[in-house]
Amino acid sequence: MFSWLARLAMACWRPVRRYARMNKDDGDDSSLDDALLWCRDLDKHSYGEFSFAVVQANEVLEDHSQVETGRDATFVGVYDGHGGPEASRFICDHLFLHLMRIARENGTISEDILRSAFSATEDGFLTLVRSLVRSRSNKIVAEQLTRDHNASAEEVRQELRSLHPDDSHIVVMKHGVWRIKGIIQVSRSIGDAYLKRPEFSLDPSFPRFHLPEPIRRPVLTAEPSIYTRVLRPNDKFLIFASDGLWEHMTTQEAAEIVYNNPREGIARRLKRALSEAARKREMRYDDLKRVEKGVRRFFS
Template sequence: MLSWVSRCCSSSFRRFPDISDTDDEGSSSSSNADPLVWRRGLDKHSSGEFSFAVVQANRVIEDYSQVEIGSNAFFVGVYDGHGGPDASQYVSNNLFQNLISRAQDDGNISEETIRSAFAATEDGFMTVVRRGFEIKPMIAGVGSCVLVGVIWKGSLYVANLGDSRAIIGYTTGSSNKINVEQLTSDHNASREEIRRELIAAHPNDPRIIVNRGTWRVKDKIQISRSIGDAFLKRPEFRLDSSYPRFYVPEPITRPVLSAEPSVSSRVLQPTDKFLIFASDGLWENLTNEEAAEIVHRNPRNGIARKLVKASVKEAIKKRGIEYKDLVKIGGGGRREYHDDITVIVVFLDNERVAAQELSYRGGFAEPTGPSNFRDIQELM
């Protein structure tokens, strides 16, 4: 297990293929080529199509993600890591399999099945932290936001920890105007609702939230829910002052952060047109409505990459540089301008289509193998 932790922390963007960055997915321009962008322009799932794109900003990318296609089911996962890639990679490797295992036990996928899969994933990563803490204490400071979408038997389930976000675009009546609904709530201390929630849960802790220009939990982190971040959950993983990034003067006597996801479900309707799942790097620069309009008004092929590029362009506009100059900057240097960004756009075509049961992971040009949805084929 410790060798796995070591491999996680030494991983870099080399797992991403150098794919030409194009404006229309049909032609490439070397002057606009971005070696830190990965994409799949358009692929089929069991009830429509999806587009997938990732751009790196950090020296070691901390966003992991996946798409799992079943014969009559679909899974999307966006895992925005912080403090390193260990937690987000662990979630990518284990959450979906935990969901499949729970579905086999329950004979179905439900909100409770999804909650159980999140709990098992948190417990599993805490075991990784426990085994590695003595050799690599900073593993206690690694965590991940988690955003999951599951389409199962005509219903959509969405679960999240942290501030990645999912929205749905839909029409009403005969109008072609796209309407937008946010499907998740951001677990971020910048929101007054979250600050009230933290204060109510920790009434005797005057430093539960601190504002030094940005609201932070215990003056360390903006999000209030995550997988990992053991130093803010369990006293045995407290880090001392030699690790200032993760040092909290007051001992943690009870968990400050939660791994309990917000979960919701809805029956999909013929008027539901598409879903956007993305890490907060997208939403820092685009509103829900702006992102939905880009999807609504442009061709499907390559639309996830178009959203990534629109967000990055908006971010660098404030810094006075052009996109052609940004693409010359390597991983690590890019973090000054934008975050790692993952975007998955899911089109809902209200009809079943033939789609192979495949597993896709962000950063790989081809499917990584068959999806484990096949293990619950008899439940579909």
């Protein structure tokens, strides 16, 4: 089976050919008197010939199907629709293309590749359904695309502990906040050399950036976290912000502000986070604005 599938991956590069709605006036069989029957009596595939017929019973043709022919392989799909043609039509448009894309990326076809093609098709269809629901309800649904590299996150603390099993102080709670070595919250950065190289960790000329004992291995890394996502038709906008915003506002709250207000000056509207920061300190935003620079960082 796998050898046949591997040949399919190399062979089926021809444009998608679909036969679910074939006209009977293309010379196949003009003698048919059934207006709800579409067929192709005989055509060629890689190892011989095939015949194809579709009969419509419902008011709308819910079932879809396709045949993809290549030099050494043939792909056949029969998609039994129910409750409407939307899913079966979507599968017809995307499943084979996903299969070819993933096979091309991996250089072969296997059971896992087939599962991945099904999963990609399913994800795409659910995204389409979600976008339709959103457009009808006039609501926005926020999606967090990146993960915070901050010791406040349990998964980050667990990662650090697993990398430094011999260091019981790799993460320390200080002033109600989890910090790496009791100093810094972020776990990835460019710089902070004293937390990466022993020769910098004991330099007394920089008392602020100084450790009481040498580090055995880097506790921070400059390794980036890379996330790739193909933009979809229902994507509306992206919000880029530092943790100063997200400490006081959820992704959903920020998305609703952007979505429900005019675009001009929209970034300034996110200053609502400052009002929330003031509220947490039991003060008004006007009072917060009067706090001097340098001191204000303890509030917002």
